[in-house]
Amino acid sequence: MAAALALGGVAHLGLGHQLRQKRIEAQWCSKAYLDRSEVLRFSGSGKVFLRCHEVAAFRLPGDCGVRISGKRLVRTIARASAGASGAVANGSTDSKELAILWFKHDLRLDDHPGVAAASAFKQVLPVYVFDPNVCAGWSKELLESLFDAIADLRKELRLLGSNLVVLNGRTADVLTPLAQKIGATCIIAEEEVESSWKxxxxxxxxxxxxxxxxxxxxxxxxxxxxxxxxETRDMESIPDSYKDYLRLGLRTLAPLPPATSLPQMPKDVDAGALPEYGDFVASVDAIRGENQWWETLRAAQEQPGESLLPQAASPASAPSSAQYSPFKGVLKWRDEYILESPDASLLKKQGYYDAEEEVVGEYFIKGGATGASNVLDGYLRFLEPTNRDDYKAVYEHIWEMEKKPGASFRKLFGSALALGTISRRRVMFEALQYEKDRNGGRLSPFGYSTFTVGAAVGDVKAMEWFDILQKKSEMQASQKGFNVGAWRWRGYHIQYASMGNEGPAVLLVHGFGAFWDHFRDNLRGLAEKGYRVFALTLIGFGRSEKPNVTYTELLWAELVRDFIVEVVQEPVVLAGNSIGGFTTTIVSGLWPSLVSSLVLLNTAGKVIPDYKGLTYKKPRESSPIANPVSKLLLFYLQTSSDKLLTRCYPKQPSRVDKWLLNEVKRGSFDPGNTKVLESIFLLRAPLPLNFFLDRYDGNVLAIQGKHDPLQKNARRPEMLQALCTNVSVKYLDAGHCPHDEFPDEVNTFIDEFVKRGPESSKRDRSISPDMANATDDDPATAAEIVEEEIKLITEDLKS
Structure with a gap:
């Protein structure tokens, strides 16, 4: 297992041959950490193989450090800023003959520490690998943007007298032979956070x-x-709370200037050609097709959730901006400049061809790093009058994206940040510089003068924080035996955990305000029973990102669906608590092929015997109470959440331990913390549980804690059982979170349920008269559960 080790300087690398010749195992079971002198002493001798997986904890790298992967020492070179002098790997004694500069999702030359490090070598070979394994799961639009970004990067490298070598295939299969062939002494690449890239x-x-x-x-x-x-310190000293993190007052690093030269490339190296787009997409599909479940997974993912729900008749929509003649010129400029590569744009303007493209779906910036830089300039100046047609093209999209205030930056630059055609540091630097230019060379203590600056700075800061939090999470969870991963969903950081290497796949989905760790003892317990267990933190909660989006049960359901398709890659036993239970029910009803069986743990959602005529209703656009009530609830979570949590564990209040309380409070300080709370008050009444279960043929187990203070209808599971032929019920003397209050009992219920087989709960529909006429008026929807929490909060405040 690779592990991060802290060093105050740069250690000697390239010791693989010595480690292979003579290994002296250093077992550090009793060591709390490995300090700099110890690592230098042993790694410098080249005679020791550290079994890092047995170390209890590590001091993680600060500005530079090494980690051990297998038998190879891997250095993290210093984080450079524009004020740094010399090579990034300053002070190293390594051979500086020939380096491979491996581009992945850092497709730019501006603010690129890897380019700065490569400048210290005599020869440099820039390389990009079109790896279908890496791109499996990417959208069509993002793949198209990738090709555009690679073309732009190659053009920029050629202007420096270099070139971009393009390889095709599995990265390890093509990069290693190339390194051997040219006699490379070093490979330089970006440090990764996302699990697939790792x-x-x-x-x-x-x-x-x-x-x-x-x-x-x-x-x-x-x-x-x-x-x-x-300018980060060692990771161990960075607090888990964003509030405390800001108090550190860390120095902001300026971006590095664009490279003006690069060392020469080695001779006789064929740069290769970009693959044909259609051929590459076919190779991606071929990789996916090796999975026996792929056709099932693909069919499910291609079905948007909303299209599968009964829709209410909607009034005729207003004409789009494209239908108004004043916007025709803007749209033309959008097609010709903003949404095209620089070369194609020039050809159009010179009249070589005049075909126009139609823009559909999400907004993707074309033109690689060149296009991203241009669009950023226009975005920041949104409030300025302008005669520039390219800026006007950007402005049209900002109007559309700002229907949700502050959401435009991430929507507009999501693909550029994902591909690294622009860096977070460049965004922050340009935004703050523009703000200073507007305010006489200084920043106002009262906030930013334009919403575009506020959105840009706020979003890149949030992205940075969740990456830091991921690194800390991996360190903390590994000490408990959990494998914590990071997954990018629609560009957002999603955290998950897993245990177990074989057996049926189980996916656990938490409730409102919780996180994957809420299944701490279910992960381990089910893994020990022979399952491959995953636990997911939904977007907007825990240590997953909290972006400025409209949160709905359908959004969370599509997140769970895509996680099954892209991460688990096979049908799962799906289990959910509270709102997570309702989310998993939606997944089961809309995409039943992905769910082998379903477990509901004090699930949210109502039961309505006669739901004919009910339709899906989109959330409201605004609510006068959303913001103030959300802030009240947030304040309570930050100060007195222990009282509410203890009420949810009426039989085992000791399970509400210090760790659980601290983690609930920690998340309430994250950037974007109010967005999910505000969205709850915009939701309309959802379709009932039995609507979705009637569309699911698999086995369903409803586990119900009988003393739930938030959901007071004790007959809801019985109503489900009476109305749905595939539901069985288990009661526990527990509260709202039976899986955490009594994890051993719940693990046993799930294990026995799965092993009984898919048909064990099937029976003829038999509805008693009292159930046929029963009503489910007690709190059950997301908004109603939050309202019940507010009532309990009010009682606490009065007492």
């Missing part, structure tokens, strides 16, 4: 170790860089 990097490291001849006397170094917003 696996790709680890596969390259493993390939390098396997291919390195035992007679080698130099070894190939692997250096990783990170363009942090702030």
């Amino acid at each position: 696996r790709t990097v680890d596969s390259v490291l493993e390939s390098l170790e396997e291919s390195e001849p035992s007679s080698s006397t130099t070894g190939l170094a692997f250096e990783q860089w990170c363009a942090s917003l702030y």
Whole structure:
């Protein structure tokens, strides 16, 4: 297992050949951490193989450090800023002959510490790998943007007298042979946070170790860089709370200037051609097709949730901006400049071809790094009058995106940030510089003068924070035996955990205000019973990102669906608590092929015997009470949430331990913390539970804590059982969170339920008269549950 080790300086690399010749195992079971002197002493000798997985905890890297992956030492080079002098890997004694500069999702030359590090070498070979394994799961629009960004990066490198070598295939299979062929002494790449990219990097490291001849006397170094917003300390000293993190007052790092030159490329290296877009998409599909479940998974993912629900007749919509003649010129400029690569734009303007493209779906900036920089300039100046047609094209989209105030930046620049065609540091620098220019060279203490600056700065700061939080989470969870991963969903950071390597897949989905850790003892307990267990933190909660979007049960359901398709990659036993239970019910009803069986734990959602004529209703656009009530609830969570939590654990209040309380409070300080609360008050009454269960043929187990202070209808599971032929019920002497209050009992219920088989609960529909006429008027929807929480909060405040 790879582990991060802290060093105050840069250690010697390329020791694979020595480690292979003579291994002296250093077992550090009793060590709290490995300090700098110890690591330097042993790694400098080249005679020790550290079994890092047995160390209880590690001091994580600050500005630079190394980690051990297999038998290869991997250095994290210093985070550089514009004020740094010399090479990024300053002070190293490594060979500086030939470096491979491996581009992944950092497709730019501006603010690129890897380019700065490569400048210290005699020769540099820039490389990008079109790896279908990496791009599986990417949208069509993002793949198109990738090709555009690679073309722009290659053009910029050629202007510097270099080029971009394009490889095709599994990264480890093509990058390692290239490194051997040209005699590279170092590979330089960005440090990763996302789990899929980490696996790709680890596969390259493993390939390098396997291919390195035992007679080698130099070894190939692997250096990783990170363009942090702030001059970070060692990760261990950074607090988990965003509020406390801001109090550190870390120095902001300026972006590095664009590269003006690069060392020469090695001779006789074929740069290769970009693959044909259609051929590459076919290779991605072929990789996915190796999974026996792929056709099932793809069919489910291609079905938007809203299209599967009964819709109310909607009034005729107002004409779009495209139908108004004043916008025709704007749309033309959008097609010709903003949404096209620079070369294609020039050809159009010179009249070589005049075909126009229609823009559909999400907004994706074309033109790679060049296009992203242009659009950022226009975005920041949104409130200024302008005669520039390219700015006007940007402005049209901002109007559309600002229907939800402050949401435009992430929507507009999501693909650019995902591909790294623009850096967070560049965004923050340009935004703050523009603000200073508007205010006589200084920043106002009362906030930003334009919403575009506020949105840009706020979003990149939030992205940085959740990346930091992910690194801390991995360290903390590994000490408890959990494997914590990061997954990008629609560009947003989603955290999850997993345990177990074989057996049926189980996916656990938490309730309102919780996180994957709420299944702490279910992950371990079910893994020990022979399951491959995943627990997901929904967007807007826990240590997942909290973006400025409209949160609905359908949004969370599509998140769960995509997680099954892209991460688990096979049908799952799906279990959910409270709002998570209602979310999993939606998944089961809309995409039943993804769910082998369903477990509901004190689920939210109503039961309505006769739901004919009911339709899906979109959330309201605004509510006068959403913001003030959300702030009240947030204040309570930050100060007195222990009282509410204890009420949810009436039989085992000791389970509400210090860790659980601290984690609930921690999340309430994250950037974007009010957005999900505000969205709850915009939701309309959802379709009932039995609507979705009637569309699901699998087995359903409803586990109900009988003393739930938030959901007071004790007959709801019985109503489900009476109305749905596939539901069985188990009661527990527990509260709102039976899975955490009595984890062993719930784990046993789930295990027995799954092993009984898919048909064990099937029976003929038999509805007693009292059930046929029963009503479910007690709190059950997301908004009603929150309202019940507010009532309990009010009682607490009065007492």
